[in-house]
Amino acid sequence: MERLIVFSRDRQMLCGGCGRRFVVDLDWIDRWEQGGEECPGCGLTCEHEDAPRVTVDPDDPVLDDGRVARFFWYHTSTQPDWPARNFDPAAVLTAETRMRMGGDEHVAAWAARQRARALHVGTYEAAVHNMLRRIRDQADRGSQFYLYRVRLNPSVVVREGWLVDPSDFAGDVVLDEVCPPGVDVARYLNYHEDPGGLCLALGREAIAGVQQVPVPLPDAWDADWVREAVAALETACDAPVPATGRPARFVRPASPRAVLGRELVAALAGRLPVSLRDQFTSAAAFAEGDDPARWARRASALLDLIGNPTRVLSALGTAEQRQV
Missing domain, CATH: 3.30.40 (Herpes Virus-1)
Known part of the structure; x- marks a missing residue:
């Protein structure tokens, strides 16, 4: 639902x-x-x-225990197989990294802690907000993201009531601390992404299946806006403008193309709710050397995630459901 x-x-x-x-x-x-x-x-x-x-809105339907498993939930990740069935956080560690962590015993203990973390799912709005925040704060601008629509097992047991966001400074939650024995899912108030919305902390066993699409969608852009933006960028000079005053040491002045790119992003961000403008501006930033057409399509497609979610939902509707 x-x-x-x-x-x-x-x-x-x-x-x-x-x-x-x-x-x-x-x-x-x-x-x-x-x-x-x-x-x-x-x-x-x-x-x-x-x-x-x-x-929390007292009229939020997710407060009804019986409806939690009936709703779709969402998650964004750079992992193409989230949530991995046989999750091994140590698999990507090099021998050098293992040594720096103190050897195999310490690595095994660290991996056990990683596997004990709860998974997080939330509203569509929270998932998109999370992606924009990661692009801004975690240097994920060049990463391919995926949006997951999550179906829960209909028999999940939901913890009574809701919690204030239990995440630590890194955003992690220990599953056993919020879902004691006999409980599969815990609701919590999200302060940071879709503030005021309810998200879920849960284990892999609570998930029946997921559908996945790449985001932004590869063909979901405003063709007219892209055409106009590309034409403007291609006519703008990409050479740095000489500073009129005494330049700061090692600071390369921005080119007219880069300045125009920032103006175009600011105009797009101005169409969004104020809570998303800063994250969007960072995620869609135009950098010196960017290909105008590639940048414009991506910026427009990012905006489409927020302004036209029905296009994403339609793509998810035709995506294969993968059992977890």
Whole structure:
């Protein structure tokens, strides 16, 4: 079962100071994070320890235990076979790396900890947000990403209630800590990706199957925009512009083509909800030396993931389902 995909939906806020619950839009949250808004109940701003934070919508259908396994869930990864059936995190380690880790015994202990981590799935919005964040923060701009649509086993046992995001600083969750014996799935409030949405921490056994498509889709771009962007970039000079003042040492001035590329990205980002603009700007950045046509198709296709999710859902609908 598919849920309505709305990146720009309003969010529920809960104040830790006065306990007031209120609904805001994403622009309000953006102003609040910059100190421009306050709790309408007690006046706390974002700097306060008990400041309002996004919280779960009490009408979220995922709060119904019986419906959790009926919904589709999503995940983005650079792994072409996520979740790997026989996951061996040590398989890619070189002999030199194994030695630096302290030898085979330490490597085995590290691998056991990696296998004990929970998998994460969430809304379509959270999966796309996660990909953009990784491209920006984890140097994954050149990596091929895949979007996975996840079906759960209908018999999964869902932990009662929901947790505040249990991830550590690296985003990891130990499965046994959130899913005790007899529990397969734990819901948690996501603060970082699709804030306010509920995601799941679970093990491989909770997943019945996945469907996969590469993202962005290879042919999902706005042909008119791409044509216009390429024409503009190809007429712009790609030679650096001499600085009019005293240049900073070792700083190569940007070319008119690179400046235009940044302007085009900024215009695309301006079409998006404010919560995604920074990540999109980094993910779709135009770099010196980029091929204009290749860059324009990719930037437009990234925008299409957010602005036209029905195209992605259609591709997933025809994708083969792989059992896990």
